[in-house]
Amino acid sequence: MSELTELTIAEAARLLRLHSISATELVSAHVEHIARVDPQVKAFLRFTPELYEKQAEEADRKLKSEEGGLLTGIPLAVKDVLCVQGVETTAGSQILRGFKPPYTGTAVARLFDAGAVMLGVTNCDEFAMGSSTENSGYFPTHNPWDLDRVPGGSSGGSAAAVAAGEAMIALGTDTGGSIRQPAAVCGVVGMKPTYGRVSRYGLIAFASSLDQIGPFARSVEDAALVLEAMAGHDPLDATSSDRPNDVRRDFDKGVKGMRLGVPREYSEVEGMEPGVNAAVREAIKALEKAGAEIVDVTLPHTDYGLAAYYIIAPAECSSNLARFDGVKYGMSVQDVDNITDMYMRTRRQGFGTEVRRRIMLGTYALSSGYYDAYYLKAQKVRTLIKRDFDDAFSKCDAIVSATSPVVAFPIGSRTEDPLSMYLCDVLTLGGNLAGLPGISVPCGMSAGLPVGLQVLAPQWREDVALRVARAYEVASGVKAEVAALG
């Protein structure tokens, strides 16, 4: 293993600016490391040499003329749901096999402009539906800390790539916890921004009102830098905000005098593992020791969150995925009798079981006669959950909890029981329903597997979430490490 694949952005940027290393060397080190470990981890679906070779050269040119920024030459992995012009992008699905977008989405384009170098496309659950990356239409990804276990999901490929040192930073998307949960079980930092902070233009939609793009990194600072580079209003996304991009304000101010809320309901959720609970309690103690005041808060509608989420998200997905009909791009079954036959056979062959299940659920929830009882009711629950958080944030600056109630589980152990899989998101999906920023930072181990601490902050207060996460990182000395592999 090369030291170059264990650096943080700040460390790498220093070496690049001093010309101790070149971007090309940094990228090559990652490519070589990938060649060694990815056959075991299987974090990547595809590699993009045509991009990284050119981008690394360009980065070196800029560094030579002292024009580079912090992200110039930094190796990046991109989840398979973010469109990059000319790069096969499939949302982890067979139905998009071979699809090369004619455009690059805003978040990726901004990182390219900042000088990041794209190594490849990472695996994920099909259309980001899942919590283990086992629903990928291609192959499962393995957790670098224990190759028999899942990396979480749906952004499991990106989390595993950063955990295994295959990429310095990676992009994921979070609809119900799909960045924070894999970050937790892979022992890296993962952040979901406030809904509207990062443009969704170019993100292949799962559930439009919940989806957000966010970073994976091995330090809180790196996550903040990547977020900052992507954030800000985009005229191509009407739901993106023009609020000031101040996410790194107060970054290093510590937690002294801050009030951190611990929701009773979150430590009592179904399936919470004692080892996870213990690690999170230790983390909260460390924050207290660093000067934070710990207060009890309550989120009384937590129990209804999962149900509301699993109506709203499938309802939106049933509509978002209608465009995959075999007419314009991707898979198209051709030996058919008529157009209906083409639709049905293309979609039956192209979509996996979980995607078909959610399309059915969502179609049902929106049907006339059921709309009020399901979709509308779920939206009302969503309002109550937002109100829960508003009330809680009147008593504290941020909420701390476990990210996932469980550590990485063995591959195949939950695939037969969708409900047990859905429970992985129970602590994260509230943040999506309420549109809050949330971050997961490594907070130790349970039975040799990483545990994540989640920090949730009020809308548009990424600065608070990052400040608390950073304070924990400093106070505890727990740092995201690169998992040791063959």
Place this chain on the structure above:
Amino acid sequence: MGSSNPPTRAAPDLPARRGGEKWEVVIGMEVHVQPRTRTKMFCGCAIGQLGDPPNSNVCEVCMGMPGVLPVINKAAVEACLKTALALSCEIPKHTKFDRKNYMYPDLPKGYQISQYDLPMSVNGVLELDGRRVRIRRVHLEEDTGKLIHAGDKLHKAWESFVDLNRAGVPLMEIVSEPDIRSADEARDYAQALRTLLRTIGASEAEMEKGQLRAEPNISIRRYGTDDLGVKTELKNINSFRALHRAIEFEVARQIEVMEAGGTVVQETRGWSEAEQRTFSQRSKEFAEDYRYFPEPDLPPLELDRAWIEDLRSGLPELPGSRRARLVSEYGLPAADAATIAADRDLADLFEAAARASGDSKRTANWVIGEVAHSEKPPTPDHLAQVVTLVGTGRITREQGREVLAEATNGGGSPSEIVARRGLAQVSDPAAVRAAVEAVIAENTKAVQDYRAGKVRVLDFLVAQVLKRDRQIDRSLANDLLKELLG
């Protein structure tokens, strides 16, 4: 109306039952209008022209590529609001877009962005001559693409082609209450709507170019009842004439069905221009479930009251009140006032020229008889000069027409042209008589024909007189010929 059934209130000023007729016709109109915009409803693509190469005005957004997002076209909202204001509609504080879900190859996203339960405007009225048609709503949506089948229709075609130039073109949908009682009224309604839209600059509303599409919903009921009968909806109508004919055909068909003891089936029927009849297109027995839900990619619109007031105060005088004013202020006959008020440019020209010439009646005759059909309109001043020159007998009407054409094509002012060409009307009776006598002498065959009863030959003889001397007044020649031949 003496009914205990409130939801089916009869329209205002129900016409008296005409002698012997048993059936009353009830028509509601759905009119789709393409607002005047440079770009499409949700992307920056140009609107383009009829006949552009297929798929030449498209981008990733209107092609429904994965990952794209809609952005609302402000010009389309403005046109819709102006239309709503001109129709005296109420404009709610909040409006939103919804998804109408159905799969069809001309609908690239698998849903149409439209407005469902919170349209841009409601409860308006369009005044026809002596009748009020209530407007239920005016809302915005996007058009679909176009399919071209090699074969009969989609389900039977062996190959179909999709052209997405029209996909995403903005449309205003103007829905009336069922207040229309005849084919004549339906045509008047559509024409009045076109005039209104052109006057306020919201649309060019050319039916032949598909910028205004009228879909009448037609039912019949026995006079004296106020329940609504089963309706059929007519499509493929692309002229006012076709609208009239299609309704007349459909009403006759429904009466025939009812009088034979049958029942009208609720369905969509197409109008065949070639066969001049309606035919069944799609039965609505199994109503499609569109699973409407709020478009999550577009935040609800809060309409700025100040903006709406600006639009309201910026509206020009509307055709209805202008028509009335042309009668009261200029003393025009109602029919002439209606013709002139129907075209804003024509009405502006009329008013300016009438003021300059001081002769409204003659100016109106010139405007309706000459200017309305000319490709290039004259300036008001030139028109006024010609009206005066002809009105005072300085030059003949033929000369006036020529002078006006020359002036309009840059030949100077009419007075200058008359002076330069030495034009003057010959009104010396002796000179006219000499010319007429010469023509009678030279055209013995024509004279015989005339005397034998072929009255139309007179026009030929008049033309011969004018050919001898272009300055002779046509009506003088006409009268003298009649006198001498009679």
